[in-house]
Amino acid sequence: MSAEKIITRIHDDSEKQIRQIIKKAENNAEELIQTAKKEAQQEAERIFAMGETQSENIKKIHISKAHQEARREVSNVKEHIIDECFTQAFQRLSEIPDDHYKDIITQLINEGKKKLGDSCVAIISGERDREIAKMEKVPVKGIIAASGGVILQSEDGKIAIDNTFEGILKRKRNTIRIEVGQLLFS
Numbered sequence: 001m002s003a004e005k006i007i008t009r010i011h012d013d014s015e016k017q018i019r020q021i022i023k024k025a026e027n028n029a030e031e032l033i034q035t036a037k038k039e040a041q042q043e044a045e046r047i048f049a050m051g052e053t054q055s056e057n058i059k060k061i062h063i064s065k066a067h068q069e070a071r072r073e074v075s076n077v078k079e080h081i082i083d084e085c086f087t088q089a090f091q092r093l094s095e096i097p098d099d100h101y102k103d104i105i106t107q108l109i110n111e112g113k114k115k116l117g118d119s120c121v122a123i124i125s126g127e128r129d130r131e132i133a134k135m136e137k138v139p140v141k142g143i144i145a146a147s148g149g150v151i152l153q154s155e156d157g158k159i160a161i162d163n164t165f166e167g168i169l170k171r172k173r174n175t176i177r178i179e180v181g182q183l184l185f186s
Helices: 003-094 098-116 127-135 165-185
Strands: 121-124 140-143 149-153 160-164
Touching (some): 003 165, 098 127, 098 149, 127 149, 149 165
Antiparallel strands (some): 121 149
16 A cells, blocks of 8 residues: 555544544534533523512512501501590590489499598599588598599508599500400401
8 A cells, every 4th residue: 555545544534533523522512502401491490480489488478468467457446446435435424414423423432431441531533522522421632633533542641542534444444445345346
C-alpha cells in the first residue's frame, strides 16, 4: 500500500470516527436535554403544587380572619345593645312612680338594717328618700348623686352597703348581662 492510500485511509477512518463521535455527542446532548426537561418539568410541578398549597393556606387564613372579625363585630353590636338596655333601665328606674319607689326603698333599707343592725345611718340619693328613711327610723347622714336608692352605713362608718340603683346594677351587672343576652340573642 502506498503512503497516499494509507493517508487517505487514515483520513477516512478519522472522518468516520469524527462523525461517530459527533453523532454520539449529539445523542448524549439530546439525552441530557430530555433529562433536563423532565427534571425541569418535575420541579415546575413541585413548585406549582407547593404554590397551590400555600395559596390554599393563605386563603384559609384570610377566611378565618374574616370569620373572627365578623364574630367580633357581632359581639360588639350585642354588647352595645346590652349597654343600651342598661341605659334604658337606669332611665326607667329614675321614673318609678312614688308609691312603688317607696316600697323598693323601704325594702332596701330593711335589708341593710338586717345586715348592719338597727343603729345604721343612710346616705340618700334624693329628698323623697329622706321621708322613707325617717319612717324606717334611720337617720340621714348625707346625700349622694344617684338615680335612686340609699347607701347604708354602720354607725362607726366602717361598713357600707351600696343600695343605690347604680350600686345594685353594678354588683349584678354580669348576671343581668348574661340573662339579657340570653333573652335577646338566644
